[in-house]
Amino acid sequence: MKLPEKQITIISGHYGTGKTEFAVNLAFAMARDGRKTALADLDIVNPYFRSYERTRELEREGIAVFVTSNFGKADIPALPPDIMSIFVNRQQQSIIDLGGDPVGARVLGYYQPQLDRVDFDFWFVINQKRVENRTIEGVVRYLRLTEAASKQRITGIVNNTHLGDETTAEVILRGDEFAGKVAEVINLPIICTVGEHRFEEKLKGRLNGSFFAIDRYMTKPWELSDHEGGQFAWQQET
Amino acid sequence: MAKELWKGNEAIAEAAIRAGCRCYFGYPITPQSEIPEYMSLHMPKVGGVFLQSESEIAAINMVYGASGAGARVMTSSSSPGVSLKQEGISYMCGAELPGVIVNVMRGGPGLGTIQPAQGDYFQATRGGGNGDYRLIVFAPANIQEVVDLMQEAFELADQYRMPVMMLLDGMIGQMMEPIEWKKPPVSPDDLPEKPWATTGTKEGRAPNIINSLFIDPEACNVHNKRLEEKYRRVIESEQRYETNDTDGAEVIFVAYGTPARLARAAAGLLEKEGIKAGVFRPVTVWPYPYEALHEVSLQDSVKAIVTVEMSTGQMVDDVRIGVNGVKPVSFIGQAGGVIPTPREVANAALKALGR
Incomplete structure (x- = not known):
């Protein structure tokens, strides 16, 4: 997958599509490519499984993390002023992890004056194994609602079709086909198809989108993380 | 049916609709707001009622009313909101009304935090309302179990004429897991008759009365003993x-x-x-x-x-x-x-x- 070229990449998608997992992995990929990277968690919808929960790992690799007020833990989130720096700092590329539905996308309306002055992409993550993404009509409906709420046009589709632990290469492949049809209907490019590293060999040369191999960071409290040396990543070990 | 990825809260709502529930009354609170959100979108599609009440107290009393009229009905909330429902729950037990109450627990006491917790165990199992009453309380640990138990919750509520609580911590409500829908959806038309419900006499029978007031102590004692006997049958048959x-x-x-x-x-x-x-x-x-x-x-x-x-x-x-x-x-x-x-x-x- 070709990494983003623009100053800002906005990532949206219904909750459960895996947009946060994608956003976190994208930030790591950009930082490891030697770029100055920031991640802004502007999710005002989901209380748990937020990208800010990986702040420790992100900051360790030099990624700046911005988050809604009260460290993301309030259910009436406010947007702290330091987030404005991502629109101003042209030496840095930033990812905005947007809330998991059209309501969450409304946050972007607030930043419209800033977005008018910067180059940005707006990617929409889909997972065919999610109820709201089951049909092409369903995806298009959510995509249009997200555009209407955010007052911005979506510029690309990310296929992250998965079933958690029960994901297979076949599930990803079917999702990629589905994303191809969605992309055709709405005339947008497929940015990539997302999957864990273990699927890379099997999917080679069979996808509509280029493959973006990810590690899983958004683990549950009882799941072992590969990145913490086999520790549990939900909270810092005490 | 192929597996799909569902969020716990959404899965509860869909499972309720599939169990033939056609009335939802509730008020939003984190971390369970996806339940009313899902109900608001999907209940109208099956001809059901979704109503965002003015408070949790109103919601539980709407459940009382709809249940008394024979409807398969539910409400949901999180810890502080469930505290507000306690009076209505006690009244439902007194009046022997079925219904499902979902508590997606957060940190307490008081307003606490929106992060997951299990501090409402005593309230759920010992009763937060007044009087000698019990609830059947299911505590699922994965999303498949959530959807499987949801149908059973409605069935047991009707069978024993008592409220059933689904007791989840916030993590179970908020996380995603692959599930499959094992049982076919239940149509409300196929549910067993409720001859006790206030469905209108049509001048063909004596009126049914839904009430938890037994002003005569002897009568109230008899009522309590009858409830005790019912709870004994639940203890014998429903441990999981x-x-x-x-x-x-x-x-x-x-x-x-x-x-x-x-x-x-x-x-x-x-x-x-x-x-x-x-x-x-x-x-x-x-x-x-x-x-x-x-x-x-x-x-x-x-x-x-x-x-x-x-x-x-x-x-x-x-x-x-x-x-x-x-x-x-x-x-x-x-x-x-x-x-x-x-x-x-x-x-x-x-x-x-x-x-």
């Missing part, structure tokens, strides 16, 4: 639990919901250290599977029982009743939205074993 690797275990974790998943992970850590650990998981926390817990505790191999909770220790009282002194019972927990780590849980077992 699951065991994992408890046969020949040296230490047994007892946990429900998210801590049961943590306990399984902790057992995995202990296995690597050469210690055989098992997990006893009550699926109903009322009626509590005391005898089954007692039986696994009696094994010669078992040296310690460790209760794991996302509270400062509530279910541990039931564990002590079940174990009844045959083995030492200890406790590990965190409260207020902090989740114990599997390492902490494993260390608690090591401590209990004196290592």
Whole structure:
């Protein structure tokens, strides 16, 4: 997958599509490519499984993390002023992890004056194994609602079709086909198809989108993380 | 049917609709707001009623009314909101009305935090409302179990004419897991008749009365004894639990919901250290599977029982009743939205074993 070229990449998608997992992995990929990277968690919808929960790992690799007020833990989130720096700092590329539905996308309306002055992409993550993404009509409906709420046009589709632990290469492949049809209907490019590293060999040369191999960071409290040396990543070990 | 990825809260709402529930009354609160959100989108599609009430108290009383009229009905909330519903729950028990109440627990007391917790165990199993009453309380630990139990919750509520509570911690409500819809959807038209409901006499029968007022103490006593008899039948027939690797275990974790998943992970850590650990998981926390817990505790191999909770220790009282002194019972927990780590849980077992 070709990494983003623009100053800002906005990532949206219904909750459960895996947009946060994608956003976190994208930030790591950009930082490891030697770029100055920031991640802004502007999710005002989901209380748990937020990208800010990986702040420790992100900051360790030099990624700046911005988050809604009260460290993301309030259910009436406010947007702290330091987030404005991502629109101003042209030496840095930033990812905005947007809330998991059209309501969450409304946050972007607030930043419209800033977005008018910067180059940005707006990617929409889909997972065919999610109820709201089951049909092409369903995806298009959510995509249009997200555009209407955010007052911005979506510029690309990310296929992250998965079933958690029960994901297979076949599930990803079917999702990629589905994303191809969605992309055709709405005339947008497929940015990539997302999957864990273990699927890379099997999917080679069979996808509509280029493959973006990810590690899983958004683990549950009882799941072992590969990145913490086999520790549990939900909270810092005490 | 192929598997799909569902968020716990959405899955509860869809499972309720599939169970023939056509009335939802509720008020939003984190971390369960996806339930009313999903209901608002999908209930109208099946000709059902979604109503965002002015408060949690209003919602539970709407449940009382709809249930009295014979509807399959539910409400949902999170800890502080469920506290507000307690009076209505007590009234439903007094009037013997079925209904399903979902509590997706957050940290407390008071407003607490929006992060997951299990501090409402006493409220759910001992009763937060007044009077001698009980609720059947299901405590699922994965999303498949959530959807499977949801249908059963409605069935048991109707069968025994009493409210059933689904007791989840916020993690179960918020997380995603692959599930499949095993049972075909139930049509409200196919549900058994409710001859006691206030459906209108059409001048063909004596009026049915839905009421929890028994002003004559003798009559109130008879009513209470009848409820007691009903609860006894529930205790006899409806205890559910699951065991994992408890046969020949040296230490047994007892946990429900998210801590049961943590306990399984902790057992995995202990296995690597050469210690055989098992997990006893009550699926109903009322009626509590005391005898089954007692039986696994009696094994010669078992040296310690460790209760794991996302509270400062509530279910541990039931564990002590079940174990009844045959083995030492200890406790590990965190409260207020902090989740114990599997390492902490494993260390608690090591401590209990004196290592």
